[in-house]
Amino acid sequence: MIRVIGSIQAIGFATYKEWAAYRSHMAVSLLVGPVYFLVQFFIWRAVFEGTDTLNGFTLEQMLSYFGIAAVINYLTFDFADWNLQMLVRTGKFITFALRPMPHWLFALAQKLGHRSLGFMIEFVPIFLIFLFVFGVKLWPAAPMWAVISIALSFLMNFMVNYCVGLTAFWLVRAEGVRRVFLLLKDISAGLFVPLTFFPEWTQKVLFFLPFQFITYVPTRVFIGEYELAGYSIGIPALVALQVGATALMAVLMLLLYHAAMRRFTGVGV
Template sequence: MNPVVHLWQSVRAIGFATYKEWAAYRSHMAVSLLVGPVYFLVQYMIWHAIYEGKDAINGLTLAQMLSYFGIAAVVNYFAFDFADWNLQMLVRTGKFVTFALRPMPHWLFALAQKLGHRSLGFAIECVPVFLIFLFVFRIDLKPAAPGWAAISIALSFLMNFMVNYCVGLTAFWLVRAEGVRRVFLLLKDISAGLFVPLSFFPGWAQHVLFYLPFQFITYVPTRVYVGKYELAGMHLSLPGIVGLQAGATAIVAGLMLLLYRQALRRFTGVGV
């Protein structure tokens, strides 16, 4: 059998098994139908108060700001990832040894798991929340360029996984990595534009954030979705920013593979 076909069949089988496993606990995901809209409602009230008497802030109208948070919420549901927590748990409990002996690298196994998990999440979380934002809150969720938006969201999916997996790999060097994980993920969410658009940060901070990979998780796919990208005084076309996102994703992939190899060497050394 062709090795590529065999690999794809393995990934598909792991993804489908994960899909069926989480389908048994789908009520856990369904909680998002309450959490997501409630969080957005809070944002809705806060920004209504901030925009009182103002037509626009930093070039964004109230409608555009609400669209930003609505789109960002849906993107984050789709790209949601817990590879960091899962990997650290495997290392801490010693169960990672079973994966070290398998022919498939654990990062690929974890990615296959995420594909299955998010396939279920797409149906239970993304679509219902999208419809709530569209028909209840009347948020404009029509993509300016559906093709570029789809590519950018797919790259966001991969970037979030690889960044989180790199965080999880710190467990091979740290005895208790939970504190590092929580601090890093908070900084990641802030730097990704989850809580406020990055264009609202001071100029010097925008220049720093532009060269970090985190903007490609939330801010970039959201701005591509609305059809306009701007950060640190730079305006890029959709092909330009998506191309930059693809390049950043490739660089982070290389970094993840390098850290993975180093982690396996350390794991083997400790085992010996």
């Protein structure tokens, strides 16, 4: 266990140093994040014209939702799907198949290093911009539960994306599938609009999918209240539900990973 932790730290630090050389790529987020929020501001201000509340949200609450969701996204951002499919497509994955450490753990260590750098270059500046320029309330209602929920969201986003990347072992060209799936994932996670704005039957479906635990749930935990498909759940119980969903996703990812490895070695590697 100590050797595994040491390996994760070494991989994470190496990834940190590698991306630090290209930190200007991350700095672009300092423009993208605020511009995206301004677009949301103008859209929702027009939508709320003539009404005080919409689906239980005031304009201020709606803007807080998008501000909090954007900030959380900087902490949980992931590209494991793209990276894995690139390795499979170019044949470079074989170098990882021969290593004692499973690739999913290597990829997770890379994400830890990447987001550690992103925390300083992306998260902190955007947090301050949203807090002092846009006036978004960015102090969680229950800090401890918010930290736990965001950490679980970090893992859930990684595992969902990694499962998408694993489709490259069965599909010759998985790029189209990846893009469609990730778009549906973002919609189902509540990234573009709170899930309570969907029809009731859609909410009932989304409630049982893992995607809400990527954006919608940590954002609602941050706010301090949760409602979806007619269910109002307390924050401790909601985080417990998130723990269970993350554990189930981990089992699914490992099963899919082992199936992919059997297929990989079964074609001559």
